[in-house]
Ligand SMILES: Cc1cc2nc3c(=O)[nH]c(=O)nc-3n(C[C@H](O)[C@H](O)[C@H](O)COP(=O)(O)O)c2cc1C
């Protein structure tokens with residue numbers, strides 16, 4: 001059984017309850033709670049979703065509506081590292097398509113997919129707010145500006161060497 | 165660094181190092197506005213100062229800030245739940261000004277919120293921050309914690325009886341969350357769908373309580389207006405509008421970036437002086453003056469001040485003031501396809517014309533780029549631009565925003581559209 005099928009750890013449940021208690025209504029903590037789960041497990045499994053819903057006094061369907069609405073919440077497993085390439089207009093002008101093509105070729109996956117060894121997931125992302133330094137990408141939680149294929153190759157090596 | 169009296173927003177910003185802490189912020193002129201307002205001014209006097217400064221919202225719509233605040237019910241903060249929300253969602257492609265302000269001087273936003281909170285007598289402050297701004301999150305949280313520790317936030321600030329604190333909310337990421345009412349829905353833990361505009365949020369907003377939503381840059385101006393006075397602020401602008409503005413330029417220029425300049429700085433100066441002009445081998449064709457949802461302005465029309473009303477005279481909109489440049493070696497049809505892909509993807513799906521119309525527009529542009537487009541497709545695009553572009557046909561301003569570059573682009577780049585028909589696809593073969 002994978003950890004995503006096991007109950008949420010007690011400390012995380014407690015953290016979510018505290019969060020919910022600090023809000024005007026528990027459901028206000030929905031996105032924050034899901035992000036906490038994802039920070040620990042990298043994605044939000046059905047089992048975890050249902051548990052969080054219960055803690056926030058929401059129906060599972062209601063919370064799933066929230067979880068599936070947002071770009072940064074993952075309802076499917078992702079790799080140990082996530083490459084998010086900005087595909088919005090300034091990065092498009094500055095050649096982001098070449099970057100994404102390069103990654104696809106090197107990793108032999110398409111956008112939205114994960115490498116078979118589970119190291120890297122490739123996702124598109126909207127404008128990251130660093131448009132003057134396009135093309136831009138997010139490597140896990142770190143922004144990289146003026147990205148070129150050489151920089152991508154370095155990040156791939158880093159991702160393969162450092163499991164999370 | 166710039167002087168506080170001429171470039172108030174960025175005077176304390178040095179992105180090479182960490183932002184000022186509470187002490188450094190105070191030594192450089194911070195907290196003066198808070199002392200002045202909380203100790204010597206009534207909330208209504210603060211609102212009146214902001215009204216007289218003629219500050220207009222920097223989030224895109226340009227709504228007069230003082231007017232917005234004056235419609236909030238007057239009950240004291242201690243008597244009624246009221247919210248002051250900083251809109252830090254900043255997901256408009258091309259825009260990065262609020263990030264600079266938050267990473268560079270988070271306490272300026274904290275103090276602006278404190279003063280805005282005092283003016284409208286808010287009981288709670290919230291920052292709605294886009295989820296990808298990890299560094300801004302860290303710096304804001306640090307600034308809030310330090311300010312609270314030193315008594316600038318929390319109970320009974322400066323012994324005046326006024327209490328105010330700030331919560332930092334990190335979004336799950338959707339462009340529509342930046343729409344002020346969708347933002348409130350998101351804060352209530354639901355799918356971020358916009359709300360009807362009546363009653364206004366200032367009367368019934370978050371959890372039904374009076375709520376003011378202001379852009380980060382708008383709020384960052386407040387401490388300076390209170391400290392130096394509305395007349396000083398008015399004098400900063402060179403044209404019809406008051407204050408300074410964080411302008412930006414991205415695209416194929418020599419020095420893409422951002423600059424705090426007097427409101428009303430000519431567009432040509434931005435591009436040619438501050439951004440250093442086009443890179444060699446490229447010429448300017450047109451630009452989106454204030455983010456992805458503003459109409460194209462032709463390269464021939466850049467002798468115009470970048471203020472709310474002037475830019476409209478050449479068909480543009482100030483928007484966020486962060487310009488995106490189209491050069492002569494980039495396909496305008498491809499650029500429009502990229503833009504409409506963004507808007508189609510980010511539609512909240514609540515109302516049919518936007519939910520179904522935007523993907524249709526995207527498919528039509530796909531076909532033109534791929535060489536399977538027809539004359540009729542161009543007609544269809546014009547029809548969509550007309551229908552979705554009229555305010556009131558869709559539930560919020562997302563769809564009209566999406567149609568702004570399309571409608572203007574269809575008029576401006578008619579030859580390029582035709583070339584995509586006769587040439588069977590994109591003549592520039594620009595990557596999708
Ligand atoms: C689709 C859409 C997205 C928006 N995104 C933002 C945003 O990211 N930040 C922002 O401040 N305003 C955004 N706005 C404008 C807000 O609705 C609102 O006008 C603004 O936050 C009010 O603040 P201001 O009066 O200080 O400008 C957006 C509007 C629309 C229609």
Ligand code: SF4
Pocket residue numbers: 340358510511512513514515516518519558559560561562563
């Ligand atoms: S116009 Fe688009 S984004 Fe706005 S409510 Fe309708 S579907 Fe949602």
Ligand code: FES
Pocket residue numbers: 086087088089090091092126127128129130131134135136257258259
């Ligand atoms: S368009 Fe890519 S960072 Fe803004």
